[in-house]
Amino acid sequence: MEATRLSGRKILLIVGGGIAAYKSLELVRLIRKAGAQVQAVLTASGAQFVTPMSLAALTGHPVRQDLFLPDDETAMGHIELSRWADLIVVAPATAGLIGKAANGLADDLASTLLIATDKQALWAPAMNVRMWLHPAVQANVDRLKRFEGFHQAALIGPDDGEMACGEFGPGRMAEPAAILAAIDGLLAGAGGRSLAGRKAVVTAGPTFEPIDPVRGLTNRSSGKQGYAIAAALARLGAEVTLVSGPVALGAPTGVARVWVETATEMQAAVHAALPADIAVMSAAVADWRVDGVASGKIKKAPGGPPTLSLIENPDILAGVARAGPQRPALVVGFAAETADLAANARAKLSRKGCDWIVGNDVSDDVFGNDANAVTLFLKNGAEETWPRQSKTAVARALADRIAAHFSEPQ
Numbered sequence: 001m002e003a004t005r006l007s008g009r010k011i012l013l014i015v016g017g018g019i020a021a022y023k024s025l026e027l028v029r030l031i032r033k034a035g036a037q038v039q040a041v042l043t044a045s046g047a048q049f050v051t052p053m054s055l056a057a058l059t060g061h062p063v064r065q066d067l068f069l070p071d072d073e074t075a076m077g078h079i080e081l082s083r084w085a086d087l088i089v090v091a092p093a094t095a096g097l098i099g100k101a102a103n104g105l106a107d108d109l110a111s112t113l114l115i116a117t118d119k120q121a122l123w124a125p126a127m128n129v130r131m132w133l134h135p136a137v138q139a140n141v142d143r144l145k146r147f148e149g150f151h152q153a154a155l156i157g158p159d160d161g162e163m164a165c166g167e168f169g170p171g172r173m174a175e176p177a178a179i180l181a182a183i184d185g186l187l188a189g190a191g192g193r194s195l196a197g198r199k200a201v202v203t204a205g206p207t208f209e210p211i212d213p214v215r216g217l218t219n220r221s222s223g224k225q226g227y228a229i230a231a232a233l234a235r236l237g238a239e240v241t242l243v244s245g246p247v248a249l250g251a252p253t254g255v256a257r258v259w260v261e262t263a264t265e266m267q268a269a270v271h272a273a274l275p276a277d278i279a280v281m282s283a284a285v286a287d288w289r290v291d292g293v294a295s296g297k298i299k300k301a302p303g304g305p306p307t308l309s310l311i312e313n314p315d316i317l318a319g320v321a322r323a324g325p326q327r328p329a330l331v332v333g334f335a336a337e338t339a340d341l342a343a344n345a346r347a348k349l350s351r352k353g354c355d356w357i358v359g360n361d362v363s364d365d366v367f368g369n370d371a372n373a374v375t376l377f378l379k380n381g382a383e384e385t386w387p388r389q390s391k392t393a394v395a396r397a398l399a400d401r402i403a404a405h406f407s408e409p410q
């Protein structure tokens with residue numbers, strides 16, 4: 001383990017109640033040895049297993065146990081602690097702490113912090129195997145993992161093994177060295193880079209082009225990839241406007257969503273969001289719209305079905321890439337292809353004038369799926385192929401890549 005990635009970083013450790021709390025003392029030692037600072041919050045039940053004195057001695061900081069302290073003039077200790085931290089680590093994470101955070105309950109310092117923070121939390125669960133496997137706990141863990149944007153949870157463990165209560169199975173807290181490696185990985189994820197102060201506009205979902213008041217042309221885009229990208233950019237601190245066609249998804253935390261239906265509306269909303277530093281156009285814009293939308297419902301007629309006359313929609317991506325002084329510094333498009341991915345993606349890159357194209361192989365039913373295989377094509381000819389991974393992971397990799405781009409000398 002190289003000390004460099006952790007050195008100078010700030011970890012807020014929440015110690016919950018469980019026999020595994022003693023391992024958190026070792027974790028503090030390892031984190032400090034790697035060069036990071038640690039402050040500890042000890043829950044009331046955590047204090048049944050380790051003393052505030054041990055944690056204070058090992059962290060070199062006072063240990064926080066109370067939400068309200070009479071000598072804390074601002075009564076904002078939880079906010080300050082959350083601002084101070086680069087990463088929050090919950091170890092041991094009890095069923096109680098997981099349940100509170102998953103349901104937005106805040107009744108002590110630890111649970112309030114977990115809701116008040118916009119920092120990522122790494123959870124190291126430790127509990128009796130039956131508790132861990134209980135559907136209520138599993139549902140809460142799933143909820144925690146699904147929160148997008150702020151307060152995105154990462155989990156390590158629990159490990160299988162013999163437990164203090166004599167039972168065997170998943171429930172043991174991960175070993176301190178493994179938790180340290182996970183901390184290192186999370187801090188390295190974005191290379192510690194942020195997009196704070198950057199503005200981004202993201203398009204997502206299909207467009208809906210009306211034929212008459214009850215019918216329309218659309219496609220099967222779920223919007224998942226674009227929503228995940230908006231969430232990932234917000235998570236790195238960007239101010240994100242998400243221009244969304246009709247989809248069944250909630251707006252990610254911290255993202256301003258603008259609903260649109262047609263390509264024309266989407267184009268107007270995107271231009272209204274400029275100037276921006278970053279544009280990621282992931283929407284599946286309908287290529288055509290109906291010329292002369294009927295004002296009333298088109299009825300069946302003896303002469304047979306109506307003939308629809310189509311006109312081409314504006315290319316929103318190409319328009320943004322050629323927006324003159326309003327052009328974002330980085331314009332990213334998608335190429336959804338069923339064949340000849342590289343050739344088609346490269347052709348789109350130059351035709352549309354964008355900087356990067358995320359080439360997306362849709363030959364294998366990507367629409368509505370959670371996994372995605374992509375290759376990033378750069379204007380300078382470089383190419384990066386990413387392993388097949390969840391749409392959330394693709395989004396994070398893209399956001400990290402964007403943050404890295406902005407930290408390179410331009």
Ligand code: CTP
Nearest residue numbers: 281282283285313314315316317333334335336
């Ligand atoms: N795009 C856009 N406006 C359009 C069509 C596409 O902004 N009217 C954007 C998409 O959001 C995506 C990229 O252009 O980022 C490529 O979309 P795709 O549908 O793959 O390309 P098309 O231009 O439709 O090309 P083709 O039909 O030849 O595949």
